[in-house]
Amino acid sequence: MAALISPSPAAPAGTPPAPPCSFVIFGASGDLTGRLLTPALYHLMREGLLDPGFEILGIDRIEHDDAGFRRTLGEALHTLGADARNGIDEAAWDRLAAGIRYLQGDFADPETYRRLAEHLAQRAEATGRANAVFYLAVAPRFFAPIAAALSSAGLLTESDRCFRRLVVEKPFGTDLASARELNAKLLAAASETQIYRIDHYLGKETVQNILAFRFGNGIFEPLWNRDHIEHVQITAAETVGVERRGRFYDATGALRDMVPNHLFQLLAMTAMEAPNSFAADAVRTEKTKVIEALRNLSPEEVPRMVVRGQYDAGTVLGKPRAAYRQEPDVAPGSITETYVALKATIDNWRWSGVPFYLRTGKSLAVRRTEIAIQFKQAPAVLFREAVDGPTPNLLVIRIQPDEGISLRFAAKVPGREMRLGHVEMDFRYAEYFQAEPQTGYETLIYDCLTGDPTLFQRADNIETGWAEVQPILDRWVAHPEAPQLYTAGSDGPACADELLARDGYKWLPLT
Ligand code: BG6
Numbered sequence: 001m002a003a004l005i006s007p008s009p010a011a012p013a014g015t016p017p018a019p020p021c022s023f024v025i026f027g028a029s030g031d032l033t034g035r036l037l038t039p040a041l042y043h044l045m046r047e048g049l050l051d052p053g054f055e056i057l058g059i060d061r062i063e064h065d066d067a068g069f070r071r072t073l074g075e076a077l078h079t080l081g082a083d084a085r086n087g088i089d090e091a092a093w094d095r096l097a098a099g100i101r102y103l104q105g106d107f108a109d110p111e112t113y114r115r116l117a118e119h120l121a122q123r124a125e126a127t128g129r130a131n132a133v134f135y136l137a138v139a140p141r142f143f144a145p146i147a148a149a150l151s152s153a154g155l156l157t158e159s160d161r162c163f164r165r166l167v168v169e170k171p172f173g174t175d176l177a178s179a180r181e182l183n184a185k186l187l188a189a190a191s192e193t194q195i196y197r198i199d200h201y202l203g204k205e206t207v208q209n210i211l212a213f214r215f216g217n218g219i220f221e222p223l224w225n226r227d228h229i230e231h232v233q234i235t236a237a238e239t240v241g242v243e244r245r246g247r248f249y250d251a252t253g254a255l256r257d258m259v260p261n262h263l264f265q266l267l268a269m270t271a272m273e274a275p276n277s278f279a280a281d282a283v284r285t286e287k288t289k290v291i292e293a294l295r296n297l298s299p300e301e302v303p304r305m306v307v308r309g310q311y312d313a314g315t316v317l318g319k320p321r322a323a324y325r326q327e328p329d330v331a332p333g334s335i336t337e338t339y340v341a342l343k344a345t346i347d348n349w350r351w352s353g354v355p356f357y358l359r360t361g362k363s364l365a366v367r368r369t370e371i372a373i374q375f376k377q378a379p380a381v382l383f384r385e386a387v388d389g390p391t392p393n394l395l396v397i398r399i400q401p402d403e404g405i406s407l408r409f410a411a412k413v414p415g416r417e418m419r420l421g422h423v424e425m426d427f428r429y430a431e432y433f434q435a436e437p438q439t440g441y442e443t444l445i446y447d448c449l450t451g452d453p454t455l456f457q458r459a460d461n462i463e464t465g466w467a468e469v470q471p472i473l474d475r476w477v478a479h480p481e482a483p484q485l486y487t488a489g490s491d492g493p494a495c496a497d498e499l500l501a502r503d504g505y506k507w508l509p510l511t
Contacts, residue, residue: 018044018449020051021131022120026107026146027138028058028069032169034076037137040441042077046092049446053127055099057119061106069102107142113153120155130162133448136169143168144185151189158194167196167448170261171252172457175473176466183459196448197457201262203440206399206429208455210269210371211283213397213405220395221274223375225350230392231503233372234266236360237510239316240367241488242338246329254308254340255472258360260465261457264291266399267356270371271346280454284461291464293348302475307484307495308337311363314488321363321488337483338362341496342472343503355503359496363488365510369399372508378410383420391422396508403429 023041025033044050058069074097078088103119105112124130134150136143147166150156156164168186173179186195201207214220223229236258242249249257268287275282297305313323324330324338339361346356375393383390394408406426413421429435447455486493491510500507 015047015049016450017049017051018054018446019131020053020127020129021133021449022055022057022123022129023133023135023445023449024057024059024116025135025137026059026142027136028102029060029062029064029072030137032137033058034073035080036439036441037135037445038073038077039080040439040445042088042093042096043436043438043442044446045096046089050096050449052095053099053129054096055101055123056096057116058100058102059105059107059112059116060102061104063104064102066101070097070100073097073100107138107146107149110149110153113149113155117153117155124162130159131164132162133165133167135167138169140171140173140182144182144189147186147189156190156194163194163451164190165194165196165448165451166190167198169198170200171256172197172261172462173466174252174256176463176470179462179466183463187459192459193453195459196444196453197459197462198444199261199265199457200440200444201265201399202455203442203444204399205435205438205440205443206397206403207266207269208443210266210397211278214270215274226352226354228375229354230374230376231354231505232270232356232374233508234263234270234356234358234370235372235508235510236263236266236369237364237492238360238362238367239364241311241316241321241363242324242327242330244328246327249338250330250334250336253336254338254360254362255306255469259340259342259358260462260469263358263360264465264468266369266371267291267344267358270373270397271351271356273350278454280452281458283454284458288458288461288464290346290348291461291468293346293351294468295345295347296468297471297475299471299475299478302472303479305499306340306342306472307493307499308341309339309361309486309493309495310334310336310483311338311361311488312485314363314490316363316365316489323485323488324363335480335482339364339483339486339492339496341492341499343499357500357505357507359492359507361486361492365489365491367401368510370508371397371399373397374505383418390420 025037027033041050041056045054074093077093103115105115120130120132132155136146138146156166158164166186173182214224268290271290272286273289275286311324314321325332325334341357341359344356344358346354373395377392378390380390390410396406398404404427406424408422408424410420411423413419444455484493484495491507497507
């Protein structure tokens, strides 16, 4: 078998391969392993960024042997992970597949951890490699018990010769109290430096590019404040409905699912101060400071500042979509929101008085995540007589799917009268950089393997996010009301438009 495996290609210039490691996936037969982790690991192997002795050890209850598990991951990669341009590089897959193993076991059974310890010890003896990453791709109720069991089995003990790391997926708690409790339990099992809490938005190139754009250019930062910016809109619009996640989603809703994590990450990247360096703690501290500066809403303010909607039947991308309440595993009278929009205020020197409007929803007209910065209007004095006055400059950072950045500015429309039109300068990632499509998990996994936690959430990042949305959750519990309905395939509920209209603004149209 080994003879068939071609050597690793050279890693991209300047990027060293990650150290040898066992990548232990708890919940290995779940959706995440096939859909995201396997393609991401394959991409890393193809780029020469994994050590040739890299091992993937799947752990789950269902029956498999090494070959069966390898086959399952291979099928998932070939159906979901194939990159349309290049297809699958079979040699890279073979290199990855050679290190795939499976351990059948119950997460609650100490015997599972004893066998895992035995496996890792044998591997360390045979290869001199004892590094391990434990990836918790499991339901949240298992996070703390697995961490505790790993710790009791001595599997989280590091030494000069090996690292042991724990990766925890979202959702991280369901409110402030549960997030604190989970942090306390994880920190009883491992130290903060061993815990890698994932927010997959941070793996997106375009999200990381926000910092490059802001701090790598001299011309934007001087304008990036209340003197020049009128307001900011952050949108994460999805066309998907709840699909097969009704049970999870109906207990969660759009606010918990998207706001304290993904949308706050986008807000933090947009509004944070320049860190002293790109060192993990320098970046994470600045991000936490912005979220901490968000004004906490009083119970009375919540209905005015936060609106919610739920999709009704409609047509999304030309296909009929049932009403949310008719979706599988959703209660027929559910008052869970599938859309939320809110006005956030950052009480600090830079942003005082600049509203940040956030919106996210499912079953909308288009899939689009973007940050729109509207600058203050130029004084209109010169153009009082003009047929059309100036429109404010607008900078749009498009996170997905059409990644790029555009800047709108005024220009004279050719002709004899002074007439202003607006034009757009547009940078599109796909045209400029010939980057191959990736899942976003490549960066996160590589960073975890190399011990760089910059793109992961620290305990305080998580708790600050929850602390900001907790008053909203409390108010909704105290005053349960049905969200306003919006037609599936539309731009969202009317109440979201009213939220901005009160301040004299409009959302950028989705279509
Ligand atoms: C997940 C949410 O965290 O993010 C999903 O649970 C949502 O409901 C998804 O669809 C959005 O991620 P992306 O990368 O498609 O914007």
